[in-house]
Amino acid sequence: MKNEENIIVGISIGDLNGIGGEVVLKTFEDVRMLEFCTPVIFASVKTITFLNKHFDFKLNFNGINHFNQIIHGKLNVFNVWNDKFNIEFGKEDAKIGEYAIKSLQSATKALKDNNIDVLVTAPINKHNIQSETFNFPGHTDYLAKELEGNSLMFMVSNDLRIGLLTDHVPVKDISKHITKKLIKEKLDIIYQSLEKDFKIRKPKVAVLGINPHTGDNGVIGKEDDEVLRPTLSEIRNKGRLVYGPYAADSFFGSKNYKNFDAIIASYHDQGLIPFKTLAFGKGVNFTAGLNRIRTSPDHGTAFEIAGKGEADESSFKEAVFTAIQIFKNRNEFEELIKNPLKNRPKKI
Structure with a gap:
C-alpha cells in the first residue's frame, strides 16, 4: 500500500x-x-x-x-x-x-x-x-x-453530493439519453463510489425526476413513468436504498436532500444550480467510476x-484535500477486501 x-x-x-x-x-x-x-x-x-x-x-x-x-x-x-x-x-x-x-x-x-x-x-x-x-x-x-471505468460527474461538498445521469448534453437531447441501461450504470457507479471512496455503508440515494413534477402522471411527459420509475423499482428490489423520482423544484428548498447520502440529477443544470447555490467555493467536482x-x-x-x-483558492484547495482523502479511503477499502478478517473485533 x-x-x-x-x-x-x-x-x-x-x-x-x-x-x-x-x-x-x-x-x-x-x-x-x-x-x-x-x-x-x-x-x-x-x-x-x-x-x-x-x-x-x-x-x-x-x-x-x-x-x-x-x-x-x-x-x-x-x-x-x-x-x-x-x-x-x-x-x-x-x-x-x-x-x-x-x-x-x-x-x-x-x-x-x-x-x-x-x-x-x-x-x-x-x-x-x-x-x-x-x-x-x-x-x-x-x-x-x-x-x-465508466465515468460519472459527482459534485461533492461536506453534506451534499450530487451525481448526474447526463452531463454535457444539450437540453433538447436529454430524454433520448436517459435509458434504463444508463440509469442502472450511473446508480451502480454512485453506490460503489459512496462505499469505496466515501466509506458509507448501505448508502441512501435520491433520484430527481426528468420532467417538472415528475411528469404529473403523464401530463408533462411520460419519461418518469415509463423509464425512471420502473428502473428504480428494479434496483430497489435488488436491495439498494434508492428513492424517487422526486420533483426537483422543491427537493432542495425543503432540505429533503439532507436525508440522503447522495442525489442523482437527471441533467446538468438540475444538479449544478442547487449545488453551486449551496456549496459554491467549497464544492469539488469528482470524476467517479474511474x-x-x-x-x-x-x-x-x-x-x-x-x-x-x-x-479565491478555497475550492481548488478543497479539491486537493478531497483527492487525498479519497485516495486514503480507497487504500483502506482495498486493504479490507484483501484482508477481510483484519478489522473484525477480537473474541473475548
Whole structure:
C-alpha cells in the first residue's frame, strides 16, 4: 500500500489566461499544504516563474524533467514545454488552449504510469481546447476515454453530493439519453463510489425526476413513468436504498436532500444550480467510476477577474484535500477486501 504521507498530487494548469494558475499557486503559498501532499504542477518553470512574479508570490519550487527528481515537502514543476509565449489574462486564445491540453495529457499519462497518485485539474476553456486531435466537451469525457471505468460527474461538498445521469448534453437531447441501461450504470457507479471512496455503508440515494413534477402522471411527459420509475423499482428490489423520482423544484428548498447520502440529477443544470447555490467555493467536482482519482474546483476560468489577484483558492484547495482523502479511503477499502478478517473485533 502506498505511503500516505507522500501522496503525489499531479496538477494540470488549465487555461493560463484564466484564474487557474493563480488559485494553484495561492493554494501552495500556504506551506502547510506540503505536510499533506507533494504537489507536481504540469507546466514549465518559465510559466510558473512568470505567475509567481506577476502575483508577487514568494513561492520556492523545484523544476524537474523526470519524476525521480521530485522532492517531497516542496512544490515541484514538471517541464511539459520550454516554449516562450504570452499570457494575456482574460483573453480567449486558441494557443493557450493548446498548452492547457498539453498539461492535461502529460498529467494524465503520469497518472496512468503511477508517477503521480491523484490528479487535480485547474479550469479549462471548453471552446479553445477543441482541435482535430482533441475533441471532447471537457475533462470528464477525456478522462473517461483515457482511464478504465465508466465515468460519472459527482459534485461533492461536506453534506451534499450530487451525481448526474447526463452531463454535457444539450437540453433538447436529454430524454433520448436517459435509458434504463444508463440509469442502472450511473446508480451502480454512485453506490460503489459512496462505499469505496466515501466509506458509507448501505448508502441512501435520491433520484430527481426528468420532467417538472415528475411528469404529473403523464401530463408533462411520460419519461418518469415509463423509464425512471420502473428502473428504480428494479434496483430497489435488488436491495439498494434508492428513492424517487422526486420533483426537483422543491427537493432542495425543503432540505429533503439532507436525508440522503447522495442525489442523482437527471441533467446538468438540475444538479449544478442547487449545488453551486449551496456549496459554491467549497464544492469539488469528482470524476467517479474511474480506476484513478481526479478532482477539480467547482468553478471555471473566470476570465473577468483573471490576473487581478482576486481569485479565491478555497475550492481548488478543497479539491486537493478531497483527492487525498479519497485516495486514503480507497487504500483502506482495498486493504479490507484483501484482508477481510483484519478489522473484525477480537473474541473475548
